[in-house]
Amino acid sequence: SSSTRILIKGGTVVNAHHQQVADVYVEDGIIVSMQPNIKVGDEVTVLDATGKFVMPGGIDPHTHLAMEFMGTETIDDFFSGQAAALAGGTTMHIDFVIPVNGNLVAGFEAYENKSRNSCMDYGFHVAITKWDEGVSKDMEKLVKEKGINSFKFFLAYKGSLMVTDDLLLEGLKRCKSLGALAMVHAENGDAVFEGQKRMIDLGITGPEGHALSRPPVLEGEATARAIRLARFVNTPLYVVHVMSVDAMDEIAKARKSGQKVIGEPVVSGLILDDHWLWDPDFTIASKYVMSPPIRPVGHGKALQDALSTGILQLVGTDHCTFNSTQKALGVDDFRKIPNGVNGLEERMHLIWDTMVGSGQISSTDFVRITSTECARIFNIYPRKGAILPGSDADIIILNPNSSYEISSKSHHSRSDTNVYEGRRVKGKVEVTIAGGRIVWENEELKVVQGSGKYIEMPPFSYLFDGIEKSDANYLSSLRAPVKRVKI
Amino acid sequence: SSSTRILIKGGTVVNAHHQQVADVYVEDGIIVSMQPNIKVGDEVTVLDATGKFVMPGGIDPHTHLAMEFMGTETIDDFFSGQAAALAGGTTMHIDFVIPVNGNLVAGFEAYENKSRNSCMDYGFHVAITKWDEGVSKDMEKLVKEKGINSFKFFLAYKGSLMVTDDLLLEGLKRCKSLGALAMVHAENGDAVFEGQKRMIDLGITGPEGHALSRPPVLEGEATARAIRLARFVNTPLYVVHVMSVDAMDEIAKARKSGQKVIGEPVVSGLILDDHWLWDPDFTIASKYVMSPPIRPVGHGKALQDALSTGILQLVGTDHCTFNSTQKALGVDDFRKIPNGVNGLEERMHLIWDTMVGSGQISSTDFVRITSTECARIFNIYPRKGAILPGSDADIIILNPNSSYEISSKSHHSRSDTNVYEGRRVKGKVEVTIAGGRIVWENEELKVVQGSGKYIEMPPFSYLFDGIEKSDANYLSSLRAPVKRVKI
Amino acid sequence: SSSTRILIKGGTVVNAHHQQVADVYVEDGIIVSMQPNIKVGDEVTVLDATGKFVMPGGIDPHTHLAMEFMGTETIDDFFSGQAAALAGGTTMHIDFVIPVNGNLVAGFEAYENKSRNSCMDYGFHVAITKWDEGVSKDMEKLVKEKGINSFKFFLAYKGSLMVTDDLLLEGLKRCKSLGALAMVHAENGDAVFEGQKRMIDLGITGPEGHALSRPPVLEGEATARAIRLARFVNTPLYVVHVMSVDAMDEIAKARKSGQKVIGEPVVSGLILDDHWLWDPDFTIASKYVMSPPIRPVGHGKALQDALSTGILQLVGTDHCTFNSTQKALGVDDFRKIPNGVNGLEERMHLIWDTMVGSGQISSTDFVRITSTECARIFNIYPRKGAILPGSDADIIILNPNSSYEISSKSHHSRSDTNVYEGRRVKGKVEVTIAGGRIVWENEELKVVQGSGKYIEMPPFSYLFDGIEKSDANYLSSLRAPVKRVKI
Amino acid sequence: SSSTRILIKGGTVVNAHHQQVADVYVEDGIIVSMQPNIKVGDEVTVLDATGKFVMPGGIDPHTHLAMEFMGTETIDDFFSGQAAALAGGTTMHIDFVIPVNGNLVAGFEAYENKSRNSCMDYGFHVAITKWDEGVSKDMEKLVKEKGINSFKFFLAYKGSLMVTDDLLLEGLKRCKSLGALAMVHAENGDAVFEGQKRMIDLGITGPEGHALSRPPVLEGEATARAIRLARFVNTPLYVVHVMSVDAMDEIAKARKSGQKVIGEPVVSGLILDDHWLWDPDFTIASKYVMSPPIRPVGHGKALQDALSTGILQLVGTDHCTFNSTQKALGVDDFRKIPNGVNGLEERMHLIWDTMVGSGQISSTDFVRITSTECARIFNIYPRKGAILPGSDADIIILNPNSSYEISSKSHHSRSDTNVYEGRRVKGKVEVTIAGGRIVWENEELKVVQGSGKYIEMPPFSYLFDGIEKSDANYLSSLRAPVKRVKI
Numbered sequence A, B, C, D: 001s002s003s004t005r006i007l008i009k010g011g012t013v014v015n016a017h018h019q020q021v022a023d024v025y026v027e028d029g030i031i032v033s034m035q036p037n038i039k040v041g042d043e044v045t046v047l048d049a050t051g052k053f054v055m056p057g058g059i060d061p062h063t064h065l066a067m068e069f070m071g072t073e074t075i076d077d078f079f080s081g082q083a084a085a086l087a088g089g090t091t092m093h094i095d096f097v098i099p100v101n102g103n104l105v106a107g108f109e110a111y112e113n114k115s116r117n118s119c120m121d122y123g124f125h126v127a128i129t130k131w132d133e134g135v136s137k138d139m140e141k142l143v144k145e146k147g148i149n150s151f152k153f154f155l156a157y158k159g160s161l162m163v164t165d166d167l168l169l170e171g172l173k174r175c176k177s178l179g180a181l182a183m184v185h186a187e188n189g190d191a192v193f194e195g196q197k198r199m200i201d202l203g204i205t206g207p208e209g210h211a212l213s214r215p216p217v218l219e220g221e222a223t224a225r226a227i228r229l230a231r232f233v234n235t236p237l238y239v240v241h242v243m244s245v246d247a248m249d250e251i252a253k254a255r256k257s258g259q260k261v262i263g264e265p266v267v268s269g270l271i272l273d274d275h276w277l278w279d280p281d282f283t284i285a286s287k288y289v290m291s292p293p294i295r296p297v298g299h300g301k302a303l304q305d306a307l308s309t310g311i312l313q314l315v316g317t318d319h320c321t322f323n324s325t326q327k328a329l330g331v332d333d334f335r336k337i338p339n340g341v342n343g344l345e346e347r348m349h350l351i352w353d354t355m356v357g358s359g360q361i362s363s364t365d366f367v368r369i370t371s372t373e374c375a376r377i378f379n380i381y382p383r384k385g386a387i388l389p390g391s392d393a394d395i396i397i398l399n400p401n402s403s404y405e406i407s408s409k410s411h412h413s414r415s416d417t418n419v420y421e422g423r424r425v426k427g428k429v430e431v432t433i434a435g436g437r438i439v440w441e442n443e444e445l446k447v448v449q450g451s452g453k454y455i456e457m458p459p460f461s462y463l464f465d466g467i468e469k470s471d472a473n474y475l476s477s478l479r480a481p482v483k484r485v486k487i
């Protein structure tokens, strides 16, 4: 069909390493060429991108679709969440497999089922919530047979997902040997538990109690701990949802000393602040409940600063939506408010508007932090994250002069609320091409259930380059064992 | 007897807040006056201190006498350790009560027995190694009835003394309510355990394996964690044996932000470096085994710098001596080498020589970090730590122009080794007066078993000033609970 | 007369090193004794201080009385400024001698004249604004004959007071050799000049332009520079009016590395923020114009934090008052608004209320940062800054339960405005004794022109302890000159 | 000729953004294609790169060829220096035009002459050493007509090249308006002058006096100053030859806060330490004299760490060679030793061996820091710095398994010494292609005088992206001028 041959003409084609005015020609889901003045026949759909930016589709490294959590399930499943993503210029996401009773393979299979109705490409991280021989073996199986190259450890959620330091150490070692990236949710779960009790004891049961129960100091603590344990094991670390200066400072310090630590801020943490949690309307306040919490004014700007110079590397969303009825489960106790905010549809627009629009970053930086760096970290570049001959045809056309207003009335998520309600952004994704097909054009989605592919992600990404050598260097530096005469 | 009336004439009397040339008159164990030209009768022992420094006797905040540890017992008991201390100008120490099967009161009573042969004043900290209602009640009893105002938590020694974060949080809260100071041994015990296995697996079984198994990054981690949890609870924290830049940096950062954190470097960490652990002679290498380990060159100087400007506050020793036969228990496995070094006798001389002698600190600073600040922190100032009318007559006379060489041949500890063997120091304690009696003079000890007193230390030291107000301030800053209309 | 013998009964006597309930007995301007239950005869004035704090009178290290500046002269001269100080519990201040055409001795003599009508004790710093042989000789004369032990260098005020780095280096060396403390006003004067032009070019001529023209980054720069040059010369440095996190961070870093740097925040910088400069009423906005500027919210609290743990050491005011008519000189151009705010009368109350009242510091800390540390730095302790036998009888009685509201209507400065207008403080100085005489009681001043004494301040304060030794250590560490064979 | 068509077969082609096994086909000096299995005809020179790395030729951002300095002239002119570069895998360099009596255009013309005998491509930075209307106009002319996009300011070399802060501010503003990058040599020249006098006064006249006279604290100072002034002006800054932790820390801090600062370490600073300057043989010691000095052990490794994670961005050499006779000019006075070390030939090998060989960085990182980032910063990417269709055919083939030993006996510089004498490196550039011609193969150079081209570098590189927007944002954030009613 005509949709399999597309020529995008005259736009500014932006890759993370370079941008230039050029045409892009797509055939059968693959980018065939990118250069000025491509000539094609009549059977090709031509899109005029003059004066617009042609960029790799966004990749969201951090989503939770169809997740059962806190006694309910996220309102967006793989189909609705992905449709929203495509309308916002994101063409791939990586979701988190939650094990079934700690069993990784069972969890993976459950997510295979959940994701059958996908309309865009996706991959998986897998959470580790307990430790035994079976978990260790499943990790190997997932890496070697199932396309998994990252595992996540929760230092919070005491009593459910939380792992202790000895488990984390085992996990880090196993990740290292498999070439898989260790990820952490970094908050001190014991202290969060204590903080929650404290708030309830003080009679603070509303959403503001959520923020107050787990202040930045607890995120700073867990980030510092995970980084140092990863250094001790000498394996790369990925810190998900960096929400505070406290955590960012630890990442900056580690990187300055040469440690391979990746920091992922999320859109809500970059752009919002915590005043919403004090809103007297519970429906409004509760929609901002996520963990770690959205922080007071100042944290977001500091995270933007660090992101702009590469101290932090990429932007996720932690998209994990619950509608207002679900949020109301915690009307009497903030501990029961399902944690999560939207963002999968809004991420690209908000980052463009906030950071490119303000001059903090360039358009090439934009591509790097929303797409390319994610593809590199999870080892699927340049198949994803680039507009290069041979890359998957996941492409967006962004009009820098177009504006729109974010609203739950018009968004594509199933949620009845939106944490960015009423926010006006400049720069609009007018066309999204996913897998070589135009799926978003003229404000209209053309998505097909089941058309999304599972993307296997191979281990030993660039972050593992040199680890063997540095281990060998370390060993030879020890001057040990010392030869000693027996007494 | 004549020894109960002493006049020290013409010395430079040094207090932490001021020094001046003056006489000091002592009667019945108490300083009666300190001013120029005191006139006394004939029955008074007169000591000429012209050209010398008259200073409060040292107080060592960190010792282990008669401690059962790692299958043996320290070679210095309360009598021999204290005698050594007095010969070195230290007139009080605070030892650590180790609970008996986790029982605090039983532990306290055991230490009451161990200390009956004391020849100088002493106090106790009490370690917390488990948590239950009994421990919590015992803490109260010890504080209210037994003169205890500090409790210690070990974040290392997995499987024996180590506590987890939830226990630490309970302990911090209890300490706060009792006005007792929480102390931590800060190393990540899970990672140390891992590090030890790693070394053994590498065939590194000698003393160098001790240092390699628990690098500074693990001390930095635990220090960062303890500080942040203490901040979360809003109670003061005392970090014992700060051995590395990593730990010191965390303390500096916390203090800059207004947190009440005390950092105690120890003499070995300030002055030595880890090259000794690589010594091919096991007897030499093993005597330097302590935890956290003595660090590579650079850490000690950085700790001295921080100490000189008040970023760190006082100097201890962690005096915990084992002779060469005991150290040999670990000849095939560094994990079995009893941990500990000497220092109780050498502390005052080494700090004077290294830090006053080099111009890094003044003589008033010297008094502050070796005596006064310890007395203030443990709430016994100005009874101890000062040469003021009414203070206990614990006094030393130091001759800045005299030198001597440290050696196990001449020291007063029972150990057959000394980690400072052969070191020459300038500045010599020529006279020590403890409890109003001359116990060290002309290189001779005149000590009496049982003459030392147990010093009760009241809770709510100056570190607790303002905590109630700052808690109240915090609460009023929350703007919570928010009033919300029920849905 | 009866006023020369005073007994203060039953108060909590606070020194920086200790507080206790005691009586204080004063005779002929000197504290004779401080101990419980002093018995005196009938001819003694007895003040009941039960339930109140008896503390050393405040010492303000930074004032400008009777200063000609920016085409006008401060409205408070030595008499009016000091009277206000006494009403607020400050019993000594140190003012800045401005040279006459660069001539130090001429400047000193001018200030001798200005200060003849003093009603309380005072000392002088002397500014250095040019460099030649005469200046160098005058410095020596002032130190050796006139009681000067500190010199100030302005890195701002291009074209008038500003000095360049080569002059600063000469000055630092000279200060070191004389045992005098080098002080700096730390802002980059070239950049300030540029910033002022920028604002005028933008049409921003009002008081807000003052703040915008000299942002914190310029204070951070000059602080970093002065600290490093002082380190290079190895002499102590005193940074006046630390107004920003940027400057404070530099001081903290230097101190951590063992450098002797003193940081003096001022009350306005600790307590106020810059929003006032945007006030649409010029009279209000202009009264907050001082240099460096009062900073945005956040800086003040960070300075309080650092002050509470000794990272910063003492509190000044930079009291430099102009009335609203004088401020109006700059109604069309912020560059012509005379720089300066009040504070000499309010300092003690504001620090007590803000920092002791909030639990950030203790009462002993309060004495340390408002009085004792200043006396130590300028080498007049314990004559000043202490309630000890032999100290000058400069004493205040503060009632912690009394409150009052600050207002230009009731203050004792001659200014018709007050930057703390309407602020209510808890904790009130009810009695001030200066030089042994009750000068403030029952809300009434009893001051006598000419009764204040000039306090000579000797060189080589405690900050100079060890400098010779550390220089010697440095030289011996160089391993130079290397012996080389001639080619 | 046949040399204009080259096929490189089967190597691992490394770009900064990606590496892959592919062939590279070159025609007429341009890379035509890069993909697997390129088929070509017979007339093509085929190079087998199986098992080897095919990478963009190095670009050295910092050289001094044919420079008159300190009374002599560097021994390497454009031809000899470039030949050496090519033998070491560097195919372009950027040299510094020194003005003639402050005149920029005259300086530029002089360097046009000096560079006529070039055998490889080159560009120019231009130094600014004075300020007047002519300089400002010349800057515009050079940028708009002569291909200059960077200007350098020396904060050291008092009395010759040094500029003061007001000149630097003017320069920064002018650079910003022209889209040219400001570069700084960051040492405090006044203090260096003082330090030199100090050493001479101490009788330390040998090379060790050079290091001692300008310690890291002076580099830290000037770096902090330049960074803050650039922030004040809001223009990008490039710090040349970052030699110390002190300077690197300032860059890291600035970048964390979002400032666009580029840090360029040089090979000597990364790899060497200062012990050589103490060598008793003057010929050896003197060859290590450069400014800022090579630092004590520790600095280099810290710079490597920062470089590995992008805190520092690219590696230069400051190649500035003088032979032993020239160095001997300072045999009696280190101030007269011509400053400079070699490195243009060794840079690529040393960085590969030290950083890739140790596992600190990957091969893509290697390309980034030795070539691509330089091309991006100076706005000539992807013409230079990439192996992409359309890029200049500047290519190297590196054999990771080949080794060689650096020696002045075999190097291609004209100097009779080499600061890396005797160092063995693993990883060897076996072929260098420059401008499409094989110029180094089989250990043989085939270079032609005059074949090198001057590369014009356009202004407004990616570092300028967003500056206008951020300026606009800043202005709109001021809330000024405030509207005020006239009094």
Ligand SMILES: [Zn+2]
Residues within 6 Å of the ligand: A185, A240, A241, A291, A292
């Ligand atoms: Zn999470």
Ligand SMILES: [Zn+2]
Residues within 6 Å of the ligand: A062, A063, A064, A318
């Ligand atoms: Zn998540």
Ligand SMILES: [Zn+2]
Residues within 6 Å of the ligand: B185, B240, B241, B291, B292
């Ligand atoms: Zn311990």
Ligand SMILES: [Zn+2]
Residues within 6 Å of the ligand: B062, B063, B064, B318, B320
């Ligand atoms: Zn211990």
Ligand SMILES: [Zn+2]
Residues within 6 Å of the ligand: C185, C240, C241, C291, C292
């Ligand atoms: Zn000033």
Ligand SMILES: [Zn+2]
Residues within 6 Å of the ligand: C062, C063, C064, C318
């Ligand atoms: Zn001033």
Ligand SMILES: [Zn+2]
Residues within 6 Å of the ligand: D185, D240, D241, D291, D292
């Ligand atoms: Zn240079």
Ligand SMILES: [Zn+2]
Residues within 6 Å of the ligand: D062, D063, D064, D318
């Ligand atoms: Zn150079």
